[in-house]
Amino acid sequence: MLKSKASPVSLEQRNTTRLRVLEHIRAKGAVSRIDIATALQTSPATVTAATADLISAGLIKETESQAQSKSAKRGRPRVLLQLDGQRHLVAGLKVARQVISVILLDFEGNEIASHKFTLENPRMSPQEFVLAIRNALKETCNQIDRSIACLAGVSIGVAGLVDANRNFVHWSSSIKDSNVDFSQLLSNELPCPAFVDNDANLVAKAEQLFGLGKGLKNFLVVTIEHGVGLGIVLDGKLYRGERGCGAEFGHTKVQLDGALCQCGQRGCLEAYVGDYALIREMTVSGQINRMASVSDIHDRAKSGDDRASSVLARAGQMFGLGISNLINLYDPECIIVSGAQMSFEHLCSDEVMERIRNGVVKVDAPLPEIRIHHWGDTMWAKGAAAYGIEQISILKVRELAANAS
Amino acid sequence: MLKSKASPVSLEQRNTTRLRVLEHIRAKGAVSRIDIATALQTSPATVTAATADLISAGLIKETESQAQSKSAKRGRPRVLLQLDGQRHLVAGLKVARQVISVILLDFEGNEIASHKFTLENPRMSPQEFVLAIRNALKETCNQIDRSIACLAGVSIGVAGLVDANRNFVHWSSSIKDSNVDFSQLLSNELPCPAFVDNDANLVAKAEQLFGLGKGLKNFLVVTIEHGVGLGIVLDGKLYRGERGCGAEFGHTKVQLDGALCQCGQRGCLEAYVGDYALIREMTVSGQINRMASVSDIHDRAKSGDDRASSVLARAGQMFGLGISNLINLYDPECIIVSGAQMSFEHLCSDEVMERIRNGVVKVDAPLPEIRIHHWGDTMWAKGAAAYGIEQISILKVRELAANAS
DNA sequence: AGTAAATATTTTACCGACTGAAATAAATAT
DNA sequence: ATATTTATTTCAGTCGGTAAAATATTTACT
Known part of the structure; x- marks a missing residue:
């Protein structure tokens, strides 16, 4: 048969x-x-x-x-x-430095359950990594009185360089080893198909399936967290580039020999816009010591701290420059700026939008729309689940063809 | 039948x-x-x-x-x-400000004839434009004792904003009117199928069909003439963007509120790399008046003029920055830098290559290869012909299917 | 109520592109 | 001469898709 x-x-x-x-x-x-x-x-x-x-x-x-x-x-x-x-349930996981976030979605993208787990060890061996994922899944399933076996699929997002077609992780900050093929490990420890991909790509998938990119063919998703990420959807498909490392929007250069970036290079967008960059400016520049977070800077700016306002303003200017470059190079239908928790109003201000408009070459057609999406902290895990939903759909359709006796 | x-x-x-x-x-x-x-x-x-x-x-x-x-x-x-x-002959035309270049290629891309015509009137009505093209074609065909009827197809490259699928020119510097549909005009005046597209896209086609992009799936073609253009091939197909205006690489911003560009904006790559930008710097900055061309600047630099060397060096730095941004954003297999006549050694120097390497985020995989292609002055017309060859191939295959009685 | 008209969906017969397997073609090795 | 090897073609069959006809389900009109 x-x-x-x-x-x-x-x-x-x-x-x-x-x-x-x-x-x-x-x-x-x-x-x-x-x-x-x-x-x-x-x-x-x-x-x-x-x-x-x-x-x-x-x-x-x-x-x-x-x-x-x-x-x-x-x-x-x-x-x-x-x-x-309701027929199928998919889990999405985001593995970050100190935490694993899990979310269970139905096939329409509705949230069924979610949970967060603190990681004692931020850099795990592949085996530890997979076991941590299994434990996180089990506990989350327990929450809704179901077993891990009820999952139709699992999808995992990590920061790093991933060949999603092979579940092959070239490098990730969460994993000790380099060049690990997770196909076997995952199918050993999990009772359902599992997938790994780069986190920014996954958010783009979420925007496409049930976010602001629904039905669009060509759009970009800019993710704002500690750094700046980019997911690219062209002709309805995720574009991963030749080496599969995803687009390094955060490390495009916005200033010749500019500010020093965590990556060691100079003039990266992230060195002006990333949270560490803002905090660095505030602390280095004198009076204030060890700002806890970007929202502190926002608070200070609102209460009249000129230095804080200036730091935020420059980040906005550089961000606007970067976005206008994206538009000039990709000419997308739409750019979606997706943020989880971090405050990023300073990147969506009228001044920034004006700067973007002025940085894009004028043509007859209207400017691509810029949509702001405040997801809340489930963004990354939901992104992972979105990819899972897509992949499981593909599998189900294939099975169908195979079973047609 | x-x-x-x-x-x-x-x-x-x-x-x-x-x-x-x-x-x-x-x-x-x-x-x-x-x-x-x-x-x-x-x-x-x-x-x-x-x-x-x-x-x-x-x-x-x-x-x-x-x-x-x-x-x-x-x-x-x-x-x-x-x-x-040998079975089919295709013509490619490039319409520039003062000149129409025509080239006849066989289906393998071999040059059969070529010719240049001076344009008395740089901005023509659509009708004048098409007639100028017909005359240029006739004369070029005469050179090889053949008639215009022997052409299997004609393809025309213009600077501007073109919807190639409809032969619709939103705007071009060579044409007085905006938003002209050339389908009818071209089929009235020419005895064979004819196509119009943006010139940078066409050079990308030429690289793909019989240039340095042969057989590649994902690559970028940076064209150097008076300005800087970009053609994008992704998954083997030209990527034209949502509004079809092509990638405006020359107007990506490399400096916040930087040098003034011809387009009216500030900090465009072209405002540092374009020939007018180099000449502006040399003339404005004192001693030298009205440099004729970029190669003059090269000559001066070689004979020890520090100012000329500095002008060229900065152009190279900015160009390197722009290229590394391209790599960070597109992660292509290969970047082809295609130039016609203009001197652009200063954009391919070891220093520039080093700057590119240092501007690209490190991953395991090797850096995309950067290939330099000195076409000579037939580049643009050959690009047009390449597109013609492709389009005629598609037509022939379709006819075939239709005729299969 | 009964019939006609309109629109959505399903059924049917058929087409074209592709495939695996078998047949055929064209060379060399023995 | 014959066996062997490899490339190409032929053949019968599958699959996804289509147009046209059939069917289903509603409203409009008498």
């Missing part, structure tokens, strides 16, 4: 239509077959076949509520299709 | 295999069917079908010379396939 004589045209390019239909439904929320056919420039017959498969895979369902056809009042009513979110 | 009942899966995605085979043959020069099948991860049967079609379309041919199989000494010998360049 499984061993069909079928020809695997190319495992990579197979079932693209079904996946496109699924993504369209996810982006639209609820949509009829005829609208899908129109939007995807395909025939109704194809949509019927694709949606039938997706329904039998438990990925989508028909809704009871019915939408009126746009213009007409008679005729057979459209049946709306929507995600069948 | 033409009106087949066939289902046009999608005109855009049809015949991709045949086109991939054609591009592979172009990239490899001469290659056997079995090697194509291996390289393209497809079956020999498919390659047989595809190559049979391409041969009957006059795009490729079998060579007489035979290549030995790598390891074995017996067995049926491989038949090498190569482009059948």
